[in-house]
Amino acid sequence: MFGLLCQQLWWDNLVCTKGYEGSIEKERRIVKESRYYTPKENNRVACHLCPRECVINESKAGICRGRVNHGGKLYAQTYGECSSVAMDPIEKKPLYHFYPGSQILSIGTTGCNLKCQFCQNWHISQESVSTHQVSPEDIVKYAKKYNAIGVAYTYNEPFIWYEYVLDTAKMIKQEGLKNVLVTNGYVNEQPLLELLPYIDALNIDVKSIEDGFYQEICGGVRLNPVLNTIKLSKKNGCWVELTNLVIPTLNDSPLQINNLINWISEEIGDSVPLHFSRYFPNYKMNLPPTPLATLEQIYHQSLQRLKYVYIGNACEINGDNTCCPMCNRIVIKRKGYGISQYNLKDGRCGWCNSEINGQWEKYMETDK
Ligand code: SF4
Numbered sequence: 480m481f482g483l484l485c486q487q488l489w490w491d492n493l494v495c496t497k498g499y500e501g502s503i504e505k506e507r508r509i510v511k512e513s514r515y516y517t518p519k520e521n522n523r524v525a526c527h528l529c530p531r532e533c534v535i536n537e538s539k540a541g542i543c544r545g546r547v548n549h550g551g552k553l554y555a556q557t558y559g560e561c562s563s564v565a566m567d568p569i570e571k572k573p574l575y576h577f578y579p580g581s582q583i584l585s586i587g588t589t590g591c592n593l594k595c596q597f598c599q600n601w602h603i604s605q606e607s608v609s610t611h612q613v614s615p616e617d618i619v620k621y622a623k624k625y626n627a628i629g630v631a632y633t634y635n636e637p638f639i640w641y642e643y644v645l646d647t648a649k650m651i652k653q654e655g656l657k658n659v660l661v662t663n664g665y666v667n668e669q670p671l672l673e674l675l676p677y678i679d680a681l682n683i684d685v686k687s688i689e690d691g692f693y694q695e696i697c698g699g700v701r702l703n704p705v706l707n708t709i710k711l712s713k714k715n716g717c718w719v720e721l722t723n724l725v726i727p728t729l730n731d732s733p734l735q736i737n738n739l740i741n742w743i744s745e746e747i748g749d750s751v752p753l754h755f756s757r758y759f760p761n762y763k764m765n766l767p768p769t770p771l772a773t774l775e776q777i778y779h780q781s782l783q784r785l786k787y788v789y790i791g792n793a794c795e796i797n798g799d800n801t802c803c804p805m806c807n808r809i810v811i812k813r814k815g816y817g818i819s820q821y822n823l824k825d826g827r828c829g830w831c832n833s834e835i836n837g838q839w840e841k842y843m844e845t846d847k
Contacts, residue, residue: 511642513546513553515670522551528641529592529666530704542698544590545639555642557588560610562603563634564621568816572631572661573754573791575801576837577680577718579811580818583659584627586618587634588643593663594698595686597726597764604635605762615647622656629657629679638666641674648677664708665700671711680718680838682754683709687723687730688739696729706742713747718838720752722791725769725777727758736777740784749785750836757792771795786836805833 515527522537526546533541535548540556547556567585569578591604598604622630630651632644637660648658657679664683683705686692690702713719723739725731743751755777757769774790778798781788790798794815801811808830812820822829826839 511555511558513555514642514645514673515667516546516553518551522548524548524551524553526553527667528670529638530701531592531665541592542594543592543636543639545588555640557590557610557640558643559612559614560588560640561586561613562589562608562610563587564611564613566625566627567631567633569628569631569659570813570816570818572633572659572682573722573789574659574680574682574718574720575754575789575811575813576720576752576787576835576839577659578628578657578838580821581628582626583629583631583657584618584622584625585631585633586613587632587637588640589635590639591636591663592639592665593636593700596696596762597724597758598762599724599759600634601762615643615650618647619650619654619656622651623654627656629659631659631661633659633661636663636665638662638670641666641670645674645677648674652677662708664705666704666708668707668711671708672715675712675715675717678712678717680720681712682720682722683712684722684724685709685739688735688742689730692730706746709747713751719747720754722754722756724756724758725774726764727766727769727773729766731769731773731777733776733780736780740781744784750787751785752787752789752837753781753785754789754791755781755798757790759792769793774798801835803828803831803833803835806831810835 516524518524524535526533526535526541531542535541537548540547545557547554565585566582569581569583589603589608589610602608618630637644651658658677660678660681662681662683686697693700693702743753755774757774759768771793774793774796778788778790786804790796799813800809803810810822810828811818823835823839826835828835
């Protein structure tokens, strides 16, 4: 899971290298008290980090598996426990309007507060895998050493190792680097508002615009907190892009897509990029992959209301390029996660000079 970059970290002595089950590692583990909980009777605690609001008995963990009650106090069990560390193109998050062409140090832990039947990362979100302790200071060192634009908290749900993300994001911000969250958006308002001042950009999953989908397919959660996270992130000045995994028969009807694009356009604006992603069978779901024709139809339907629409996980469809909403010509042509043509100048279309919404300067132009 760690791969080449983690090996490099190892060589650099930036990482504690003992396995998850190892006794030495356990001694070195940093265990932090959770910031959002209240004690209850009989040594139980109530966690207030996400809308699940788990009430946790002594020696037990919350639904996300990242928060554990020890002696009537709640601890962030996965603080600094990285399951994955890699340098990724920013396009992989996906963020297409945020310093395109740059590399970002990407980290994740284990566990998740949702239980999506179609989870594409279920090995780390729902199972136990080995982890390595990496301090926030080491994440900063590594991001600087390898010229990353900053750090993306990704792979599994970042809010469930909230204290670590907060500590690391503060240090990264101090260094003038960027913080990016790739999240399901299922978090309570107070912790979200504490973290947002340090966050530059988010890609937030909207798994469906229907509450019943979240309740039935994602493990008994609700839609509204996700929509609230999207609105608050935008309101607080973060760059926001959205992702919707299109699953045949479950969230792909023209009516549902219409409701989704209407909500985006009316509540947060038509300049928010929307990434539709092709579903493939995974974890507990064995429906067939999303038909390409469905994705093409959704792409054209969404462009009626939104300025920037993309299709991911389907190289057969030409849905990766950024087009100027005014003259309709390609301003960024992508191939995989790379960029083959770039025709933006100071955030404006190189053909007709119209504004293209996003945060563009510096990195891409430096690379040219
Ligand atoms: S963060 Fe985890 S422990 Fe806390 S309420 Fe959510 S699922 Fe439960």
